[in-house]
Amino acid sequence: MSASNLPKKELFELPEGVIYLDGNSLGCLPKGVVDRASETIEREWGGQLIRAWNSADWISLPRRVGDRIARLVGAAEGSIATGDTLSIKVYQAVAAALKMRPGRKVVLSDSGNFPTDLYMVRGLLQTLDGGHELRTPEPEQVADSIDESVAAVLLTQVDYRTGRTHDMAEITRRAHEAGAVMIWDLAHSAGALPVDLAGCGTEFAVGCTYKYLNGGPGAPAFIYVRPDIVSGVEPALAGWMGHDAPFAMELFYRPAMSTERLRVGTPPIVQLAILDEALNVWEGVRLEDIRKASIELSELFIAEVERRCPQLTLASPRDAGKRGSQVSFAFENGYAAMQALIDRGVIGDFRAPNIMRFGLTPLYLDNGDIMSAAEVIEEVISEELYRDPKYNVRSRVT
Numbered sequence: 001m002s003a004s005n006l007p008k009k010e011l012f013e014l015p016e017g018v019i020y021l022d023g024n025s026l027g028c029l030p031k032g033v034v035d036r037a038s039e040t041i042e043r044e045w046g047g048q049l050i051r052a053w054n055s056a057d058w059i060s061l062p063r064r065v066g067d068r069i070a071r072l073v074g075a076a077e078g079s080i081a082t083g084d085t086l087s088i089k090v091y092q093a094v095a096a097a098l099k100m101r102p103g104r105k106v107v108l109s110d111s112g113n114f115p116t117d118l119y120m121v122r123g124l125l126q127t128l129d130g131g132h133e134l135r136t137p138e139p140e141q142v143a144d145s146i147d148e149s150v151a152a153v154l155l156t157q158v159d160y161r162t163g164r165t166h167d168m169a170e171i172t173r174r175a176h177e178a179g180a181v182m183i184w185d186l187a188h189s190a191g192a193l194p195v196d197l198a199g200c201g202t203e204f205a206v207g208c209t210y211k212y213l214n215g216g217p218g219a220p221a222f223i224y225v226r227p228d229i230v231s232g233v234e235p236a237l238a239g240w241m242g243h244d245a246p247f248a249m250e251l252f253y254r255p256a257m258s259t260e261r262l263r264v265g266t267p268p269i270v271q272l273a274i275l276d277e278a279l280n281v282w283e284g285v286r287l288e289d290i291r292k293a294s295i296e297l298s299e300l301f302i303a304e305v306e307r308r309c310p311q312l313t314l315a316s317p318r319d320a321g322k323r324g325s326q327v328s329f330a331f332e333n334g335y336a337a338m339q340a341l342i343d344r345g346v347i348g349d350f351r352a353p354n355i356m357r358f359g360l361t362p363l364y365l366d367n368g369d370i371m372s373a374a375e376v377i378e379e380v381i382s383e384e385l386y387r388d389p390k391y392n393v394r395s396r397v398t
């Protein structure tokens, strides 16, 4: 299967006149989603009210959706819980990991990690007030920074700015060799490239579903726990939906005997229904084919942009094997240039200080889109259209 014949573009609502290169931030709208959302809202909520927890099986939806995500990240059925936001799931994973290594005081991440991951860890460490420390070496130094003081290693596999990947299997091996607990953030991995959670042996993984999984803005996050350790994982947020028997209404918390113990409160049913529907586009799709197509699209994109725009400098690894499903270019007028592109229907985004970021999503992009985008990029850069003062007003949040 090549980039041009992954037969999925027709499954999405793609606005006319737009080439969407931002599926690494917010995925596109799959076609069945609007009907599914209105069925959930009108027929289930409106018509069945509280009965829908049973009659529409809302109660098992978080687990059913978790099992569908599991297939996409190399995890066993029952090993993924859904709900909350990724920030919350990071907090839970790190808190649980620290309890598993009570004598150790270091959480190791890297200086390129997405800010919320680092903020959540610092907040947690402050609350614990136990003399812990967050270390953030350069991404290239992480593997060599893992020593026996490290309780937990928290890394995002694909760097949000540059797309640079960490070697999951190798770093997990190094973490385990030093006796540390491994936590992977798969925000930019799930649905972007093959991930082998079970195979690499990581204790925890977390991720979001609004990017490559197309679950929509604010879609529920997920957390993976390696099945053999789940009974020893102490939930830091002991909410009733993580209880072994939520409706027994017991006064004291007893965690569920599965990954479900990392659920917290009432699941977001409308968003879960939307995500469940969005996951239909993955039926029959192999992540290996997505990866192959993503590399083809990325290589074409890099070649075309570099040929047409020598002013831009590739900020992503040139080696496709070390890159996720995005391509970034550094350009000093990157913010304004991105606004000029968006104005012309080519939607990517900008990350400070100077990164123009383009997500490549083979489910709804083909070679023709890449060529058209490259033409517009060339026009904006070579004609210096980014110099228009209206593109220099920093009014966009993303």
Ligand SMILES: Cc1ncc(COP(=O)(O)O)c(C=O)c1O
Binding pocket: 085, 086, 087, 088, 114, 116, 117, 156, 160, 185, 187, 188, 208, 221
């Ligand atoms: C690596 C990473 N972690 C976390 C987040 C955000 O987490 P949340 O879904 O809680 O906003 C993002 C993107 O928003 C991200 O790229």
Ligand SMILES: Nc1c(O)cccc1C(=O)C[C@H](N)C(=O)O
Binding pocket: 024, 025, 026, 114, 160, 161, 187, 398
């Ligand atoms: N989650 C986002 C949001 O609520 C608004 C705007 C952007 C986002 C993102 O997901 C950003 C994304 N994680 C990034 O890699 O920059």
